[in-house]
Amino acid sequence: MATIKDVAATAGVSVGTVSKVLSGDPTVKPALQTRVRDAVTQLGYRPNLAARALRTNMVNVIGLVVPDISNPYFAQLAKAIETEAAVRDHMVMLANSHDDKPTEHRQIMALLDRTPRGIIVCAVSDEVSDRYVTDTAIVSVDRRLSDYSLISTDHAEGSAQIADHLFGLGHRRIAYIAGPQDTFVGRARLAGFQSRIDALRQRDPAVELTIHNGHFGYQSGEDIARTIFAAPAAQRVTAIAAANDQLAIGVLRCARDLQIEVPAQVSVTGFDDIDLASLVVPRLTSFQQPMDQLAKRSIAAIFDCKAGSADVLLQGTLMVRSSSGAAQI
Amino acid sequence: MATIKDVAATAGVSVGTVSKVLSGDPTVKPALQTRVRDAVTQLGYRPNLAARALRTNMVNVIGLVVPDISNPYFAQLAKAIETEAAVRDHMVMLANSHDDKPTEHRQIMALLDRTPRGIIVCAVSDEVSDRYVTDTAIVSVDRRLSDYSLISTDHAEGSAQIADHLFGLGHRRIAYIAGPQDTFVGRARLAGFQSRIDALRQRDPAVELTIHNGHFGYQSGEDIARTIFAAPAAQRVTAIAAANDQLAIGVLRCARDLQIEVPAQVSVTGFDDIDLASLVVPRLTSFQQPMDQLAKRSIAAIFDCKAGSADVLLQGTLMVRSSSGAAQI
DNA sequence: CTGAAAGCGCTTACAG
DNA sequence: CTGAAAGCGCTTACAG
Numbered sequence: 210m211a212t213i214k215d216v217a218a219t220a221g222v223s224v225g226t227v228s229k230v231l232s233g234d235p236t237v238k239p240a241l242q243t244r245v246r247d248a249v250t251q252l253g254y255r256p257n258l259a260a261r262a263l264r265t266n267m268v269n270v271i272g273l274v275v276p277d278i279s280n281p282y283f284a285q286l287a288k289a290i291e292t293e294a295a296v297r298d299h300m301v302m303l304a305n306s307h308d309d310k311p312t313e314h315r316q317i318m319a320l321l322d323r324t325p326r327g328i329i330v331c332a333v334s335d336e337v338s339d340r341y342v343t344d345t346a347i348v349s350v351d352r353r354l355s356d357y358s359l360i361s362t363d364h365a366e367g368s369a370q371i372a373d374h375l376f377g378l379g380h381r382r383i384a385y386i387a388g389p390q391d392t393f394v395g396r397a398r399l400a401g402f403q404s405r406i407d408a409l410r411q412r413d414p415a416v417e418l419t420i421h422n423g424h425f426g427y428q429s430g431e432d433i434a435r436t437i438f439a440a441p442a443a444q445r446v447t448a449i450a451a452a453n454d455q456l457a458i459g460v461l462r463c464a465r466d467l468q469i470e471v472p473a474q475v476s477v478t479g480f481d482d483i484d485l486a487s488l489v490v491p492r493l494t495s496f497q498q499p500m501d502q503l504a505k506r507s508i509a510a511i512f513d514c515k516a517g518s519a520d521v522l523l524q525g526t527l528m529v530r531s532s533s534g535a536a537q538i
Numbered sequence: 539m540a541t542i543k544d545v546a547a548t549a550g551v552s553v554g555t556v557s558k559v560l561s562g563d564p565t566v567k568p569a570l571q572t573r574v575r576d577a578v579t580q581l582g583y584r585p586n587l588a589a590r591a592l593r594t595n596m597v598n599v600i601g602l603v604v605p606d607i608s609n610p611y612f613a614q615l616a617k618a619i620e621t622e623a624a625v626r627d628h629m630v631m632l633a634n635s636h637d638d639k640p641t642e643h644r645q646i647m648a649l650l651d652r653t654p655r656g657i658i659v660c661a662v663s664d665e666v667s668d669r670y671v672t673d674t675a676i677v678s679v680d681r682r683l684s685d686y687s688l689i690s691t692d693h694a695e696g697s698a699q700i701a702d703h704l705f706g707l708g709h710r711r712i713a714y715i716a717g718p719q720d721t722f723v724g725r726a727r728l729a730g731f732q733s734r735i736d737a738l739r740q741r742d743p744a745v746e747l748t749i750h751n752g753h754f755g756y757q758s759g760e761d762i763a764r765t766i767f768a769a770p771a772a773q774r775v776t777a778i779a780a781a782n783d784q785l786a787i788g789v790l791r792c793a794r795d796l797q798i799e800v801p802a803q804v805s806v807t808g809f810d811d812i813d814l815a816s817l818v819v820p821r822l823t824s825f826q827q828p829m830d831q832l833a834k835r836s837i838a839a840i841f842d843c844k845a846g847s848a849d850v851l852l853q854g855t856l857m858v859r860s861s862s863g864a865a866q867i
Numbered sequence: 868c869t870g871a872a873a874g875c876g877c878t879t880a881c882a883g
Numbered sequence: 884c885t886g887a888a889a890g891c892g893c894t895t896a897c898a899g
Contacts, residue, residue: 212876223886228878236884255651259591260876263891268588268652270631277617279813284613288606291634300648302599303632305620319629322584323597427817458817465819484608485814488756488787490794541892552870557894565868589892592875 211252219248231256262324266344269299271511272320272328276308281483282453283331286351289504290329297508299326306333314338321345327511330354335393346511348518350503353393360507360521364394364480365401367496370527371450371478372405374494379536380448380476381415386423386433386460388452395425398452398480419446423456430459438467438475447475447536454479454486454495461489461532472534482528492530499523540581548577560585591653595673598628600840601649601657605637610812611782612660615680618833619658626837628655635662643667650674656840659683664722675840677847679832682722689836689850693723693809694730696825699856700779700807701734703823708865709777709805710744715752715762715789717781724754727781727809748775752785759788767796767804776804776865783808783815783824790818790861801863811857821859828852 213231217224222241229237230245237245248254262268271294275283291301302320306313313333318341320328327346332354340355341347353359375383385402388395399420406418421437423429430451437446451457457479464471471477471491479486482497506521542560546553551570558566559574566574577583591597600623604612620630631649635642642662647670649657656675661683669684670676682688704712714731717724728749735747750766752758759780766775780786786808793800800806800820808815811826835850 213878214876224877225879225886225888226884229885232878238884241885255647257592257876258651259588259595259597259653260891261878262588263586263592263876263893264878266588266891270652273632278607278620279610279614279617281608281610281613284610285608287632288608288634291607291632292636295633300652301632303602303616303620303630304624305617307621318584322587323599323629324588462817462819488791489818490791542894543892553893554870554872554895555868558869561894567868570869586892589875590894592877592892593894595875 210257211254212257213254215252216245216248216254219252220244266324267326268324270302270323270325271299271508272302272304272317272323272325274304274306274313274316274320274328274330274332276306276331276333278303278305280455281485282455282481285483285500286331286503289500290350290507293501293504293508297512308333310334310336317341317347329507329511330357332393334391336391348507348510350507351394351498358510358518358520359393360503360510361393361523362498362503362525363522364397365404367480367498367525367527368398368401368450369405371480371494371496372402372409374527374529374533375448375450375476375478376406376409376413376416378448378476378533380446381413381536382417382444382446382448384419384421384437384446384449386421386430386449386451386456388423388425388456390422395452402450417446423452425453425455427455427459427462430456431463432459434460434463435467438463438469442474445475448478448533449475450478452480454481454483454493457493457495457532458485458489461491461493471532474537476533476536478533482525486528487530491532494530494533495528497526497528499525539586540583541586542583544581545574545577545583548581549573595653596655597653599631599652599654600628600837601631601633601646601652601654603633603635603642603645603649603657603659603661605635605660605662607632607634609784610814611784611810614812614829615660615832618829619679619836622830622833622837626841637662639663639665646670646676658836658840659686661722663720665720677836677839679836680723680827687839687847687849688722689832689839690722690852691827691832691854692851693726694733696809696827696854696856697727697730697779698734700809700823700825701731701738703856703858703862704777704779704805704807705735705738705742705745707777707805707862709775710742710865711746711773711775711777713748713750713766713775713778715750715759715778715780715785717752717754717785719751724781731779746775752781754782754784756784756788756791759785760792761788763789763792764796767792767798771803774804777807777862778804779807781809783810783812783822786822786824786861787814787818790820790822800861803866805862805865807862811854815857816859820861823859823862824857826855826857828854 304316479495633645808824
């Protein structure tokens with residue numbers, strides 16, 4: 210492989226000059242710039258990134274830690290982040306925490322060793338822990354890591370909009386399947402839903418809300434739905450709001466197994482609007498997270514990292530589809 | 539950050555000795571080893587990987603290029619590879635080719651610049667192109683890159699098993715929805731299916747096979763199914779074998795929209811056995827790829843890279859579920 | 868068995 | 884505006 214020395218020799222300049230041309234330093238005379246660029250092309254020179262990293266303590270890499278890349282939500286997020294990083298000429302180093310806090314910590318340490326430009330973490334839980342001693346920018350997306358700044362959708366507002374939607378359709382007996390309460394996301398969505406229902410109770414005191422604790426997975430949704438559907442039809446809830454799409458899809462699956470019509474007998478809503486939400490039958494009403502914005506703002510937060518930058522709260526969009534309909538009187 | 543020099547000073551040895559201890563050189567006296575390790579712990583020393591990379595031209599990274607990480611199949615593959623890489627203390631650098639050959643090429647070049655231990659490519663297409671000039675090991679998984687060695691499931695055999703399965707259930711009018719024929723996977727699956735059907739025709743000449751060209755996506759399956767289901771019920775195929783699960787799920791979706799019962803009126807099979815296959819309704823009969831094995835063997839191929847190592851063909855498992863049943867007489 | 872020293876390929880003050 | 888030179892933190896022959 211050609212080195213910067215070879216380029217310098219070919220162009221008849223010093224290595225320092227080559228380096229300056231490569232970094233776009235405008236003080237180099239145009240004539241020399243051309244000679245250097247020609248030599249680069251002629252030799253097929255590619256800078257040694259390890260050498261650059263050793264000098265600058267920085268490498269064009271964004272670290273990304275997610276609980277589980279095979280979860281479609283994280284896969285879509287990872288794709289958006291990779292695409293956005295590519296725009297800035299950075300690659301993404303991916304790590305799974307397997308929903309395990311110690312693993313997450315090890316992965317972050319391993320990433321830090323590689324001196325990336327920054328690390329984006331979708332945290333397992335938001336329990337506060339010591340700050341990492343490093344110059345590397347760390348931000349969290351969707352699920353807060355300790356007290357690092359967070360880029361996220363306004364989960365509470367999204368849940369509130371779903372509550373409004375179901376109330377507006379005439380539903381008065383509503384079940385909410387919550388996500389894990391040791392996660393920011395799980396709590397925020399539940400809180401938003403609950404407080405909006407409380408507010409709506411002013412308009413109609415008949416509103417009843419039952420809350421179930423789930424795990425953000427298909428199976429969890431299916432299991433909980435089975436419990437809910439065990440109630441006699443007359444007393445059963447007419448709407449089930451799930452804390453994410455996978456839970457909701459589990460509910461749909463259970464409803465189908467039990468021959469319960471959606472939305473005729475029960476309305477079902479999700480959250481996140483993963484690709485799959487519009488592919489299931491019936492298509493799932495869900496709250497769409499602005500994935501591209503989450504990715505863009507996370508990457509931006511890393512590049513513009515003034516120490517202790519603020520949280521970013523993004524607004525999503527309620528996607529009304531055929532899984533929710535008017536309550537049966 | 540503490541450097542190797544600090545460790546050497548603290549332990550009262552030379553940096554060369556520290557380096558040897560860290561790399562597990564057994565010629566260092568146990569007493570010194572202990573002193574060095576104590577110093578490492580005391581200072582919280584983490585080796586500078588960029589410096590190491592500069593010397594060794596190698597970094598503990600595996601590059602992974604997939605067409606689209608938000609495709610559940612690639613997401614599951616990426617997870618398996620990341621997990622397997624972690625076992626060997628390597629991280630994964632992820633890149634999407636967005637199903638575009640020039641982008642794939644750029645991503646591979648960008649990865650090569652980072653001198654990873656090796657690169658695993660799930661290629662956009664297998665058109666032969668020039669070899670990359672590099673010492674970095676390159677292998678392809680599932681979809682061959684040019685003439686690099688390939689780790690894959692025996693797609694032809696899997697398709698043949700599905701053909702047997704449908705034939706055994708009494709199906710004689712069968713449709714096959716093929717994947718793109720400019721991909722190895724698309725061709726191998728179609729060829730396997732077709733040649734087994736041809737063989738079965740010896741046993742019953744009444745077997746009819748119609749072939750449709752699809753794109754490996756949900757929508758493509760739905761669109762093609764709509765065409766297939768447009769035929770009068772009496773002449774319609776009684777079984778549809780799709781080249782992957784997403785196509786098959788699209789078919790299921792269309793069948794439901796048109797109130798066609800699966801498997802009573804038509805049997806449907808997929809290929810890959812992504813997580814979703816067992817979550818749709820009815821659960822999808824599919825051919826399971828041995829993901830963990832694919833990941834293990836890919837990583838192994840990189841580490842054991844004798845120049846020009848052979849292809850690896852792994853056997854999968856037919857998963858019979860409720861989307862396929864006896865043909866209506 | 869251990870240490871001194873060269874050198875990997877860059878970037879960046881600094882001198883001119 | 885350009886070049887000479889130091890130095891980033893390691894690893895690895897080599898000498899002793």
